[in-house]
Amino acid sequence: QKEVEQNSGPLSVPEGAIASLNCTYSDRGSQSFFWYRQYSGKSPELIMSIYSNGDKEDGRFTAQLNKASQYVSLLIRDSQPSDSATYLCAVIDSGGYQKVTFGIGTKLQVIP
Amino acid sequence: KAGVTQTPRYLIKTRGQQVTLSCSPISGHRSVSWYQQTPGQGLQFLFEYFSETQRNKGNFPGRFSGRQFSNSRSEMNVSTLELGDSALYLCASSGLAGTAYEQYFGPGTRLTVT
Numbered sequence: 376q377k378e379v380e381q382n383s384g385p386l387s388v389p390e391g392a393i394a395s396l397n398c399t400y401s402d403r404g405s406q407s408f409f410w411y412r413q414y415s416g417k418s419p420e421l422i423m424s425i426y427s428n429g430d431k432e433d434g435r436f437t438a439q440l441n442k443a444s445q446y447v448s449l450l451i452r453d454s455q456p457s458d459s460a461t462y463l464c465a466v467i468d469s470g471g472y473q474k475v476t477f478g479i480g481t482k483l484q485v486i487p
Numbered sequence: 488k489a490g491v492t493q494t495p496r497y498l499i500k501t502r503g504q505q506v507t508l509s510c511s512p513i514s515g516h517r518s519v520s521w522y523q524q525t526p527g528q529g530l531q532f533l534f535e536y537f538s539e540t541q542r543n544k545g546n547f548p549g550r551f552s553g554r555q556f557s558n559s560r561s562e563m564n565v566s567t568l569e570l571g572d573s574a575l576y577l578c579a580s581s582g583l584a585g586t587a588y589e590q591y592f593g594p595g596t597r598l599t600v601t
Contacts, residue, residue: 407588418577418592419530463530467588473518473581474543475590477530 377402379466381478389486394451396462396481401445404469408440410449411463413480419463423449454485489514491580491593499599505566508596512559512580519561520590521553524575536561537582565598573600 378401388394396410407426411419425431425438425447437450447466451458464478492511500506512519520543521533532545536555553563559580565572575597579590 409589411592418595421589421591424589465590470543473520473535473537473588473590474545475520475532477522477532479529 377466377468377476379464379476379478381462381464381481383479384482385484386481387484387486388454390454390456392454394454394458394483394485396449396451396464396483398447398449398464398478399445400447400464400466400476402466402469402476403442403445405466406469407467408438408447409465409475410436410438410447411465411477413461413463415460451483454483456485456487459483459485491578491591493576493578493593493596495596496594497597497599499601500568501601502568502570504568505564506568506598507562507564508576508578508598510561510563510578510580510593512561512578512582513591516580516582516591517559518580518582519555519559520579520581521561521563522577522579523547524577524595525573530577533563568600570600573598 380399410423413419423438425440431438435452439448461480463480468474518537520535523531535543539555550566555561575595577595579592581590
């Protein structure tokens with residue numbers, strides 16, 4: 376059973392701080408990793424994809440990937456109350472095609 | 488460009504009944520995946536279709552089935568509904584060149600089984 380582990384939180388950070396969200400995965404052969412944001416009562420929204428080791432930046436978001444450690448993280452700089460949501464880590468299984476395993480999600484609360 | 492659409496948005500069914508949910512992917516996307524989301528289990532993968540063929544299947548009983556049509560629209564069916572089938576059912580499409588694995592979700596169908 377391939378697993379994606381996340382701390383369910385809640386993770387509380389003050390407005391303007393950096394929020395750090397972490398994810399580990401069990402499938403050593405996985406090559407594709409994603410972060411989704413899900414507001415309460417809404418469907419997940421893709422915010423970042425990362426395929427290579429290192430950092431990938433998009434605005435206030437930075438995704439970090441370390442395949443050797445089987446670890447993916449998402450940093451949100453200058454956190455805003457509107458960032459309060461559940462963040463889902465998703466990993467495509469190495470078995471091929473489009474089988475995706477999601478973590479349980481980390482609930483982020485940004486305190487004004 | 489229109490996003491992923493799902494119908495109906497809400498459903499209330501009785502135990503033992505069956506239900507069919509529909510998903511229309513983003514234009515040009517050929518892969519459609521279905522997920523079940525519950526508070527306790529999170530997002531659970533049901534199955535994935537590509538060009539009318541089921542390529543992947545999750546660990547759900549045979550009561551859960553699906554299909555995809557030639558226009559990439561997809562349906563999933565749940566027969567003999569159980570109380571535990573109450574959940575948000577999400578479909579996601581993907582398939583544009585260069586971003587083949589990035590999935591875009593529809594708004595979901597909220598199924599309540601009584």
